Amino acid sequence: MDTNTNLTRALLAALQAHGAREIFGLPGDFILPFFIEAEETGTLPLYTLSHEPGVGFAADSAARYGGGIGVAAVTYGAGALNLVNPVAAAYAEKVPLVVISGAPGARERAGGLLLHHQVRSLDSQLTMFREITCDQAVLDDAATAPGLIARVLARCVRESRPVYLELPRDMARVPCAPVPVLADPMYDRAAVAACVREVTARLRAAARPVLVVGIELRRLGLEEPAARLARQLDIPVVTTVMGRGLLAGRNVPLLGTYLGGAGDPLVADAVEEADALLMLGVLPTDTNFAVADGRIDAAHTLMATEGQVYLDHHVYPAIPLGALLEGLLDSGLRALAPGAEPPGRHCPCDLHADGAPVWPLDIARGINDMLATHGRMPIVSDMGDCFFTALDIEDADLLAPGYYATMGYGVPAGLGLQARTGERPVILVGDGAFQMTGWELGHCRRHGWDPIVIVFNNAGWGMLRSFEPDACFNELGDWHLAAMAAGLGGDGVRVRTRAELAQALQHAATTRGRFQMIEVMLPLGAQSDTLARFVAAARRRNGMC
């Protein structure tokens, strides 16, 4: 046994070997030994935030945008259970996230007392995390720990889902052998070849093929082969709502995002009239397809998702997405619809810098102008009308919980992205969601993060007003958020007109080293067109007209 290594150091080395590039965390007494080892070794940079939801969202976005895996380290009980929502979001949206929770040691477990942070039994926490992770292990034996860690991390990467590791505090420094890296399981090459033959035959026979790309391509690091296939097939490419931002800047014939009747009719027609819809890495969620209202003919879809391929009325049960892509690229299939150049996309640019009040589409226009002038920046959006506005920002990576739809994601996720890649994000967040996790901006000063943060301030939960316009419980009042930016270590400005917005964006884009908050005061009732169409479609679908 390599006595230079203790269990924590073996775990840190394994996390790095599986693609971790940092740890986000919030310590407590049950996990202090892990934090001490992490800080002393410096194997992975350690970023602490002020509330576990922020820890989870930051780790999520580091993995979602930067690739590899994200790591969230928390204490037992109060810490780990604060992490449940971000881990659930990561599970729902297939993000490879590793939860490391401290836990009581063997002697205190056997002591017979109810321990602080304990819920029901000492295993209650593990039970709860079984439901929102794809694998779990309790590291209470140095002899089995390396094998358990190897198995759990391999599944995290292969399934692109969160996993849970519980580290009793009396185990953190016990001598431990290094963790092996397990080889990927073999797959049936003959089945992949048969599937490729059937898919290429369907595409050759199609008159109106369309390629739909989804989030698994990014989670599994397959965007580049997918872009090569898109260029080779030369057919229109569409993203799902969850996949918005995929293949951006990769020179593919990208038509836009499918939003059914709530989006661009050109995109809706292309998808709904296609006689072969090749869907790669797409999750069949309501946010992706409920707006279709049954207008997509299942007989025309060829769906590769969750390691399976569904076409007509049969399934290929074990087709890794990477193997399918490789087979399609090698098939020689090309130029299926030459000249299928997407029509001139309606790019909402050119913010009119005048004295008119700011509406959500003006924010999208202003950001499009800023990116055109100052270069591409990743967009990170919270949930609210800011998310629907983000769909009008062109040719930019977009990170958002578009399916699980949790609030609180935007600010910590933007910080996690900049921590992982060093890139400066543009963060879109409503005033309600900012009240949840926006305060994590206070950590920017320590780490040199300087996102541009655009707060959509409509003094309430605006999306809910769309459904219940007469309710009083959606009103939050004006919190004057820009006035708080200086105390948090950044610069804040409040804008009401389009001219003020244009000036604020220009200033923010050219000011580095401090976060730049632009608090946009939206007129009461101001709503993006996309959200209005989404709400109308939801009302029709749910019989709420």
Ligand SMILES: Cc1ncc(Cc2c([C@H](C)O)sc(CCOP(=O)(O)OP(=O)(O)O)c2C)c(N)n1
């Ligand atoms: C953690 C959490 N709590 C509650 C909700 C429900 C919810 C929405 C979805 C429907 O579930 S949208 C919304 C209001 C968001 O308000 P704000 O951030 O100010 O943005 P905007 O004013 O643009 O709506 C809530 C409360 C949620 N998505 N996530």
